[in-house]
Amino acid sequence: MIEQRWKRWVFFYIPLTLFIIGTLFPFYWMFVTAIRPDHELYRSWRAANNAPFWTLQPTLAHFQDLLARTTFPRWLWNTFFIAVASTGISLFCGLLAGYALARLRFPMAGALGTSIFVTYLVPPTLLFIPLADIIREFHLGNTPWALILTYPTFLIPFCTWLLMGYFKTIPKELEECARIDGATRLGAMVRIIFPIAIPGILSAGIFAFTLSWNEFIYALIFLSSPERKTVPVGVVSELIRGDIYFWGQLMAGALLGSIPVALVYSFFVEYYVTGLTGSVKG
Amino acid sequence: MAQVVLKDLNKKFDEVYAVKDVNLHIRDKEFMVLVGPSGCGKSTTLRMVAGLEEITSGEVHIGERLVNDLPPKDRDIAMVFQNYALYPHMTVYDNMAFGLKMRKFPKSEIETRVKDAATLLGIQDLLKRKPRQLSGGQRQRVAVGRAIVRHPQVFLFDEPLSNLDAKLRVQMRVELKRLHHDRLETTVIYVTHDQVEAMTLGDRVVVMKDGLVQQVGEPLELYSKPRNKFVAGFIGSPAMNFIDTTIVEAGGALYAEALGLRVRVPPDRVSRLGPYKGRAMTLGIRPEDLREAGGGDPQDLVFEALVEVVEPLGSEILLDTRVGNQTLVARVDPTVRTRHHQKIRLAFVPDRIHFFDNTTDEAIA
Numbered sequence: 001m002i003e004q005r006w007k008r009w010v011f012f013y014i015p016l017t018l019f020i021i022g023t024l025f026p027f028y029w030m031f032v033t034a035i036r037p038d039h040e041l042y043r044s045w046r047a048a049n050n051a052p053f054w055t056l057q058p059t060l061a062h063f064q065d066l067l068a069r070t071t072f073p074r075w076l077w078n079t080f081f082i083a084v085a086s087t088g089i090s091l092f093c094g095l096l097a098g099y100a101l102a103r104l105r106f107p108m109a110g111a112l113g114t115s116i117f118v119t120y121l122v123p124p125t126l127l128f129i130p131l132a133d134i135i136r137e138f139h140l141g142n143t144p145w146a147l148i149l150t151y152p153t154f155l156i157p158f159c160t161w162l163l164m165g166y167f168k169t170i171p172k173e174l175e176e177c178a179r180i181d182g183a184t185r186l187g188a189m190v191r192i193i194f195p196i197a198i199p200g201i202l203s204a205g206i207f208a209f210t211l212s213w214n215e216f217i218y219a220l221i222f223l224s225s226p227e228r229k230t231v232p233v234g235v236v237s238e239l240i241r242g243d244i245y246f247w248g249q250l251m252a253g254a255l256l257g258s259i260p261v262a263l264v265y266s267f268f269v270e271y272y273v274t275g276l277t278g279s280v281k282g
Numbered sequence: 283m284a285q286v287v288l289k290d291l292n293k294k295f296d297e298v299y300a301v302k303d304v305n306l307h308i309r310d311k312e313f314m315v316l317v318g319p320s321g322c323g324k325s326t327t328l329r330m331v332a333g334l335e336e337i338t339s340g341e342v343h344i345g346e347r348l349v350n351d352l353p354p355k356d357r358d359i360a361m362v363f364q365n366y367a368l369y370p371h372m373t374v375y376d377n378m379a380f381g382l383k384m385r386k387f388p389k390s391e392i393e394t395r396v397k398d399a400a401t402l403l404g405i406q407d408l409l410k411r412k413p414r415q416l417s418g419g420q421r422q423r424v425a426v427g428r429a430i431v432r433h434p435q436v437f438l439f440d441e442p443l444s445n446l447d448a449k450l451r452v453q454m455r456v457e458l459k460r461l462h463h464d465r466l467e468t469t470v471i472y473v474t475h476d477q478v479e480a481m482t483l484g485d486r487v488v489v490m491k492d493g494l495v496q497q498v499g500e501p502l503e504l505y506s507k508p509r510n511k512f513v514a515g516f517i518g519s520p521a522m523n524f525i526d527t528t529i530v531e532a533g534g535a536l537y538a539e540a541l542g543l544r545v546r547v548p549p550d551r552v553s554r555l556g557p558y559k560g561r562a563m564t565l566g567i568r569p570e571d572l573r574e575a576g577g578g579d580p581q582d583l584v585f586e587a588l589v590e591v592v593e594p595l596g597s598e599i600l601l602d603t604r605v606g607n608q609t610l611v612a613r614v615d616p617t618v619r620t621r622h623h624q625k626i627r628l629a630f631v632p633d634r635i636h637f638f639d640n641t642t643d644e645a646i647a
Contacts, residue, residue, distance in 0.1 A: 173367035176334050181432070182355045182384030195371045 027258075033251040034062055041247050062248030063256075071227050072253055075234035080260070082144050082230060083212040086151035090208050091201065093152065094159025099189060101160065102167035103175075113164065120157035124217050127153060135222055146222035147230070151212045158211070159204045166200030167193065199274040206272055210261050231257040284345030284358075284435040284469055285310045286331060291340035293326050293493075300326045302493040304340070313462050313470045315484035317477055318516070323493035324473045325440055331471060332438050333357050345435060355384070357436075360429035364441040366421045368413035368428075374400075375409040378428045385432075392431075399427040402465065419450045426458075430466060439472040443479065451479075459483055477517050481505070489513045511564065511643040514636055520569050520600060522636070523610045527565040529558045538637070540565050541585045541605045548633050554646050555637060563646070566636035569600065569613040575629040583630045587612070589620050601626065 033041065035058040043050055066072045100106075101113045131150050140146045170193060178188035194201070219233045226238055235253040239246045265272070286308040293301040301323040308314045316324040329335040331342055333354035342349050349357050360381070368377050375396060382392045400406040403423045413421055422442060429437055442458075443451045459482070462470055474480055480487045481501040489496040489504065489512070497509040508514035514522045527540035529547070536547040536555055545565075547555055575584040587603035587610060594616065601612045603626065612628055620626050637646040 171365055171367060173363040173365055174369060176332075176354070177361060177363060177367040177428075178369070178380070179334070179354045180332060180357075180359060180361045181381035181428075184353065184355065187384070192369055196369075 030251045030255050030258075033247055034255050035059060036248065037061065038248060062252040066249045066252045066256070070234075070238055070249070070253075071229075072231075072234065072256070074227050075229050075231045076256065078144060078228060079213055079230040079232075079257070082147045082151070083209050085144070085148045086155060086212045087205055087208040089148070090152045090155035090159045091205050093156045094163050094204060094208075095194070095201065097156070097160040098163030099167055099193070102164045103172065113161075116157050116160055120154060120161070124154060128217055128221055131218070132221060141222060142224050142228055144228070147212075147215070147218055150218050150222065151215060155208045155211060159208055162204045162207070163197070163200055166197055170196055199271040202268050202271040206264055206268055209264060213257075213261055285312075285343075286314075286436055286469060286471065287341075287343040288327070288331070289341040289343070291327065291330060291342065292338045293323070293330060293335060294338045299493045301330070304490075304493075304495055306488060306495070306498065308469060308471060311467050311469055313459075313472065313483060313485045315472045315474060315480040315487045316490060317474055317480035317487055318490035318496075320475055321492075322490040324475075324488075324490050326493075327490070328438055328440055328471060328473045331436070332359060332361050358434050359436045359438055360432045360434040361438040361440065362422075362425045362429050362442045364444050366413070366425040366445075368421055368424055370413050372412075373409065374405065374411050374413070374416070374424050377413065377424055378409075378431050381428065381432045395431045395433075396427075399431045402430070402461075403427050418446055419454065422446060422454060426461075430461075433468075435469065437466070437468055437470045439470065441474055442472075443474070444476075455479060455482060478519065481517065487517075489516060491516075507645070507647065508636065509645055511566070511638045511645070514566050514638070514645065518568055520611045520613070522566045522568050523572075523608075524638075525565045525567065525608055525610070527563050527637075529555055529561060529563060531559055538563070538565055538635070541608065543585050544582060545630060545632065545635065546582065548635075551637070551647065558637075558639075558646070562640055564638040564640055566638060567610075567630060568634065569611040571631045571634035572610065572612040572614070572628050573631065574614050574618050575627040579629040583632055584627055585629075586625055587628050589622050589624050589626055592620060592622055603628070 032053070032055060036055045037057050037059045038061075040051075040055055040057070045052070097116070101109060101116075131153070135141050135146045135150070140149070174196070175183075175185075175188040175192050178192045179185060183191060214232060215230075216232045219230045220237075223229050223233065226234065229237065231253065235250055235257065239250045239253060286306075288304050288306040288308075291301055291304040292299065304323075304327055306314075316327060318324050326335055330337050331344070333349065333352060337350055344357055344359070368374075369380065372380065378396045378399060379392050382395060387395075396409070397406065400409055403426060405420060405423045405427060408416060408420060408424070413424065416424065422445075425442070439458075443454050446454060462468075472479075472483060474483075481504075484501055486498060486500055487504055488498045491512050497504060497513045499507075504513060504517045508517060508522075511524065515524070525540045527538045530537050530539055530544075532544070536552050536559070537544040538547060539545075585605060587601075587605045589601055589603050590609075591602035593600040593602070597616060599614050599616055599618055601614060601618075601620065603610050603612060610628075614628075618626075638644065639646055
């Protein structure tokens with residue numbers, strides 16, 4: 001008994017605690033910095049009353065400043081709009097492509113599946129060069145469409161693969177039965193397969209939403225005017241002026257920017273886990 | 283209510299024939315069973331009738347219609363799958379009503395039909411449950427119910443009992459047969475790999491192997507007059523014993539030499555076996571056609587065997603025996619007293635012997 005308790009501490013509780021601290025500390029730091037008054041922020045580390053890990057005079061001044069004196073609300077809206085639109089496009093394409101690759105027999109299906117996956121492996125930091133050219137040709141620079149149409153380059157392969165895997169776990173007899181029962185292939189897909197695949201669709205959606213919400217490189221390159229920017233780019237480019245870091249506003253912006261994603265995750269966490277791990281038991 | 287006719291039906295996967303030149307005439311209201319080992323093409327044949335598999339060549343007729351190019355939903359069939367294929371996100375009621383809803387039946391009609399089918403199958407209390415809350419047997423009933431509410435022309439069953447435990451399987455088998463006799467009176471095509479299911483359920487049975495139909499016939503016909511060695515070995519449990527033999531002529535009569543015995547060929551088979559004089563053949567004898575030799579058995583049909591395994595089943599005893607280099611299974615009376623490593627005297631029932639050509643495997647009868 002004693003040995004077991006000892007093992008449990010060493011192999012379970014202590015590593016878990018360290019992991020939780022490591023994961024949550026940046027968020028705590030973000031939070032503390034956001035509500036810390038300026039005079040505490042820019043105080044020397046050696047000051048007698050320095051207390052880096054907490055503050056006794058919390059303030060919302062940075063939030064007020066951020067919302068009133070920068071275009072942050074605008075960034076938030078931009079980010080939201082772009083993330084939702086590109087997620088929508090990617091989910092739609094991913095659903096159809098994933099279904100086709102999982103279910104239909106057609107020549108080169110395997111090769112097509114692999115090549116879709118390979119496009120996901122091309123790093124965005126390389127892909128932005130040709131993409132920038134295309135964006136310029138279509139005169140889409142500095143518009144939300146520059147991002148809405150480029151994010152699917154990495155979101156569609158991702159959604160396709162995740163959904164293809166999920167569709168493969170659904171017994172094909174279900175839709176065969178539906179087709180005998182009177183549905184067309186499309187009808188069986190919409191009435192039977194999609195409802196069953198909701199966990200998979202949700203996790204693909206959440207992932208796609210998060211990826212486009214947090215995306216930095218394309219947003220940095222394709223958008224230039226301040227009011228068009230997304231949160232990750234706006235916060236960094238507008239709240240660091242030269243070598244001056246507006247730490248309070250920066251952290252307030254980061255905090256507000258991560259709340260929507262955290263909310264989305266926490267609402268759908270159960271679906272999300274079954275989407276990644278689970279299958280359907282008929 | 284319709285007949286199903288398959289004409290020169292072929293299915294090729296890549297370059298391999300899964301189904302080859304299948305011709306079948308399934309009569310109206312007939313219970314037809316397709317049976318064979320896995321990979322024999324029975325399920326593929328069924329799926330071509332259902333429209334789930336494309337037809338490489340040949341024709342499928344349901345009723346008077348050629349259905350080759352009709353999608354499954356327009357073939358007026360219902361199918362029950364091995365894994366039940368219940369829609370997991372719908373209640374039992376919605377599962378059963380789905381096909382009727384898709385066909386735009388009025389709500390009241392749907393309700394009547396679902397309730398009727400549920401009562402018939404004894405699942406009327408489960409209608410509000412989801413499939414995951416049901417046991418295997420209950421799921422199977424729902425799957426059958428979903429098929430029968432539609433009143434289709436043809437029922438297709440694809441190994442519907444294979445996922446049930448042995449006891450439930452026997453029970454469901456009887457129920458299916460009763461359902462077909464008393465209530466449905468519809469053409470049924472039923473696929474199974476279990477020859478007991480095939481024999482007990484089928485009005486007629488189709489034995490398939492490697493995509494080819496081996497024999498079509500009533501169960502007892504397949505049992506007593508198998509057309510070839512494969513059917514002979516597949517139908518019946520335990521399987522038929524095959525023994526190497528040579529046909530010889532002596533004193534104007536034909537004899538099959540086997541196991542150190544000379545078994546006289548019954549007179550009605552002499553003409554067919556005549557050409558095989560002096561040649562090697564295979565002699566087939568079912569375990570139940572071997573018995574412990576008694577005083578009344580003619581001595582030329584009695585031989586001595588070494589018992590290797592004794593399997594007492596209560597109503598009978600299975601003996602795995604060895605004679606020379608042949609192993610023979612015998613199914614003997616439960617009163618027989620023997621143990622392994624003992625010798626036992628067994629006798630043939632002479633008119634139950636089958637002969638097979640060694641090159642074609644065809645039965646010579």
